[in-house]
Amino acid sequence: MPSISRIRSLSYLASHATRIAEELVMNVTPFFITRDGKACMVIENVKQFREKESLIAALKIMALGEKDRMQGKDISAAESRAQLAAARQRRK
Known part of the structure; x- marks a missing residue:
C-alpha cells in the first residue's frame, strides 16, 4: 500500500510537475497518481526505473x-566456458 503522502491527483501532477520531479530526486519512493x-x-525516478528494468x-x-533446463x-x-572462449576467439 503506498504512503498517503505519495498519492497525488492527476490535476496536482499537471500543476506541480516540477515539484514532483524534484521530490523524486530526493526520495526514491514513487508517486501514485x-x-x-x-x-x-x-511516477518514479529514472535510477529506480533503470534498476527495476535491469x-x-x-x-x-x-x-x-530454467525453461531450457x-x-x-x-x-x-x-x-x-568452452562456448564463451570460442566466441571470444571469433571476435578477435
Whole structure:
C-alpha cells in the first residue's frame, strides 16, 4: 500500500510537475497518481526505473535458462566456458 503522502491527483501532477520531479530526486519512493479517485499511473525516478528494468531482464534470462533446463537443453559449466572462449576467439 503506498504512503498517503505519495498519492497525488492527476490535476496536482499537471500543476506541480516540477515539484514532483524534484521530490523524486530526493526520495526514491514513487508517486501514485489518481484520476477520479482511482490509481491511474505511477511516477518514479529514472535510477529506480533503470534498476527495476535491469532486474526484470535478469529474471527473464533466468526463466529462459530454467525453461531450457527443464526441456533438457542445458549444458555443463565446462561446455559453457568452452562456448564463451570460442566466441571470444571469433571476435578477435
